[in-house]
Amino acid sequence: MSVYLNGQFLPLAEAKVSVLDRGFVFGDGVYELVPVYSGKPFRLDAHLHRLQFSLDGIRLANPHSVAEWRERILQLIARQDFADQSVYIQVTRGTPVEGQPLRDHAFPHGVSPTVFMFAQPLVTATPAQKAAGVCAVSALDNRWLRCNIKAISLLANLLLRQQAVDAGCAETVMLRDGFLTEGAASNIFVVKDGVVRAPPPSSLMLTGITYDVVLELAAAHDIPHEVRAIAEAEVRGADELWMTSSTKEIMAIVALDGVPVGAGVPGPLAMRMDALYQTFKQQVMRS
């Protein structure tokens, strides 16, 4: 497998980073995950825009222009022998240089960021998995207040996701101050009486690329939808709950904390939105 590290394409086993890299020592970095269908990156500009937002958020200068990123990502994709890929991009604040403290919270001067990318086969849910849906648990959102930065320091998200795994479920639906924020690694949509609802983008959640596409598809196909704060009672009283992400796409949550959501099976709007999403993907692949 060929990965990218600081300007070079290398076999995975040869890609080496210092143990002093601030990504390793502090989790001081940001990342992106771009789905690739039939060799074509999906919404690459939006991912690169979000990467810029994350870099700005952690005060790290972007080491590449959009054109440079695009070129490198397309080269990485072309080097893989599988067509559907998930491209992981990570930029850290790099490794302290000679004469600098080995570990210091303050940003080091004159240090180049570490840029690492790899591609894996993209594994999305099968139609049978989509037809079954998944269960979720709820938890208090105890993360920091800058969740719109796609930071590599994901410890809180990992602990939250593990609560779902321990309960035999797929996702943890998070609530902060009585309102829905998002999933541990997804955005959450609520359906009630035929209206699709999602919380508004804010620093309390990551604005998913899939979230944006779902709202665009709802608008384009006259599906009633609303972007507004969603209270816990609305989550618990929903007809349908969905989790969305680049890899999960639109996945129905059929039980929350052991209680069936609506009829306890994927609802009609989840299935409709997933069908629209699949058609949209096909169009992107052909374009």
Ligand code: PMP
């Ligand atoms: N929120 C969080 C916390 C996530 O980790 C993800 C997945 N990256 C998402 C939302 C969904 O984002 P996207 O649709 O861009 O995959």
